Amino acid sequence: MKDRTKKFTVDCSLLCSKLPNSREYNAYVNQLIRCSSSVGANYRSSQIAKSTADFINKLKIVEEEADESNFFIEILLEINENDELKTEMLRLLKEGNEILAIVVASIKTARNNQNKK
Template sequence: MKKSIENVLLSKSLLFAIRIVKLYKYLSTDKREYVLSKQLLRSGTAVGTLIREAQNAESKKDFIHKLAIAQKECDETSYWFELLKETEYINQNQFESVNQNAVELLKMIKSSILTIKQKL
């Protein structure tokens, strides 16, 4: 049985959130960085929350709206990754690894939005 894009988004966004929480723990415990890491935690975990909320949307337009906010949060998370790299809280390899997850999610969210819009 083929997984729907929503199920893939749900599972990938949950794994992404888990990774964000672990990165937050690392940054706050090992690096003693509290401000940027808190912003990262907020935006990075919001992605999955919004994707989950979209599953219970009241309409297709509401579904699109929730995914659009998830898209913005995902893009914001990439910004925090870049800032953490540029301020040397994470190295290039760490950045590439976590940012690749964000880019992949962002592409999937955009694709979902476009698919639903075409069906309207």
């Protein structure tokens, strides 16, 4: 997962580098770069959490940022007219959704394990 979230960050950045440089796109591109990089950074941080509560808290941030990344990819998908980039956006959206599902499942498992203690 550590490599996967890092790759998601890099792939979102590479996508953003291919988008037009305009006022409209720049707002969404900047947001996508911020939230997708937060996915990788906070997942990495969760792996050195000080406690189960800290681990859950960091994964909750990953969950929020992955969902936000998906939102901006969806917006870019709607306003972009380049079919080649749309294919890449759809792939990233799928990956973002898979990361989100894994993180939500991990949070549930961590909470269940925490409640058993």
